[in-house]
Amino acid sequence: MKKLWSRLQRLVKEEKGLTLIELLAVIVILGIIAAIAVPAITGITNNTKREAHKANAHQMVEAAKQIVAVNGFKPDYSSDNWTPNTVDSDGKIKAGKAATAPKSNVMEISLAEMITLGYFTGIKDPEASDGSDYTSNAQIVRVYKDGSTYSYFVTINSANDSSDFTDIPEADIDKLVLK
Numbered sequence: 001m002k003k004l005w006s007r008l009q010r011l012v013k014e015e016k017g018l019t020l021i022e023l024l025a026v027i028v029i030l031g032i033i034a035a036i037a038v039p040a041i042t043g044i045t046n047n048t049k050r051e052a053h054k055a056n057a058h059q060m061v062e063a064a065k066q067i068v069a070v071n072g073f074k075p076d077y078s079s080d081n082w083t084p085n086t087v088d089s090d091g092k093i094k095a096g097k098a099a100t101a102p103k104s105n106v107m108e109i110s111l112a113e114m115i116t117l118g119y120f121t122g123i124k125d126p127e128a129s130d131g132s133d134y135t136s137n138a139q140i141v142r143v144y145k146d147g148s149t150y151s152y153f154v155t156i157n158s159a160n161d162s163s164d165f166t167d168i169p170e171a172d173i174d175k176l177v178l179k
Contacts, residue, residue, distance in 0.1 A: 052126035064141035111139035
């Protein structure tokens with residue numbers, strides 16, 4: 001037993017370090033782990049930004065509902081043939097018709113107005129690398145009145161154009177699949 005132990009000690013003492021092949025194997029394994037982890041982390045970050053846009057859209061709709069409830073429906077922009085965009089089952093936006101003629105059944109409320117009225121101090125743009133707020137005049141909730149029923153449509157323009165959406169019905173916000 002003593003001979004075996006001394007032989008083992010001698011072998012361990014003669015070992016100087018890792019061979020080049022062992023070192024290359026470790027580097028390859030670390031590279032594979034990084035190749036798997038980096039895209040996964042990037043995907044999580046992008047999903048978080050998309051969900052933040054959707055949450056911001058919901059907040060703006062809720063503020064618009066409060067504004068209409070407190071201040072009443074005051075149309076200032078509309079169209080006889082305006083129709084909202086919709087979102088199909090794949091989360092893609094289907095374009096509606098743009099406004100062309102005045103009508104008294106649509107009210108626009110911008111984020112700037114919501115800030116002025118005290119509903120927000122600003123909303124951070126998840127796509128802005130400097131952590132800045134959305135441009136307040138480019139974010140709009142359009143309120144459409146049909147008899148005694150109100151429908152709400154959101155427009156969000158972010159720092160990253162691929163995350164923009166226009167005139168999305170409140171019910172379709174969560175269906176959006178942003179890039």
